[in-house]
Amino acid sequence: MIDLFIKLQTDTLAQAATNALVDNVPTANTEISVLEFVLKGGVFLFPIGILLLYTFYIIIERYLFIAKVSKIDLNLMRDVKDNLNAGNLDAAISFAERANSASGIVIKEGILTIGRPISEIESNMDRAANIEIGQMERRLGHLGLIAGIAPTLGFIGTIGGVIKIFYSISQTEDISIGNISGGLYEKMISSGAGLIVGIIAYAAYHLFNSKIDNFSLAVQKQVLDFVNIIQRPNGNKTK
16 A cells, blocks of 8 residues: 555656656747748848849839830721821821820831832831830840849858858857758748749740830831832722
8 A cells, every 4th residue: 555655656746747847848939920031041132132122113114114105006007098198197197196106106207208218218117116116125134134143142142151051060060950951941041032033033024025026026017008008008009
């Protein structure tokens, strides 16, 4: 009976000690906010963040501008043709100006040079089209530059972090997995951020250039239509 009582007391004390130890062990806080996670990426995240903001600025500004000036009015050539056939150059110019687009500017240039040789008219219209395309391509080179710079900055940040980790290991001789992986994941954040910014800039660059190429083809067709109008004002086909 005494032995049983002593055994029960011993088990109770052991259980109490175990519970006390468990209660005193600090629990790892695995939750981390998005801001804290980003800030762990290091100083290279700041220039990458600036590049991201500038990328969004260019995308919004270029989208609004290109969408406005690259409009192709399907009725413009019909109105211009009707007025040219009627000999009303002023009305034709008015329709071209009213289009408020790059194609309208090109057509207006053609109307203003009527009476000159066809080759000169085409040349002037092509130059006007190239000027408008150049206006659309402003700052697009910046997107191409950011597409290359942002990932490079991220990789530099990661490489710098890896060097720092191995230097710390050489000083402390602590090669535990937790020490290595903990520092490495923080430095990989800059690489991920740089790649994201680079992908956004790269995609926007090519999408805008594709839209400009489509406009270039459309305006070249309008130039050809305009030349045909002034060569065959009443739509008569050459035999």
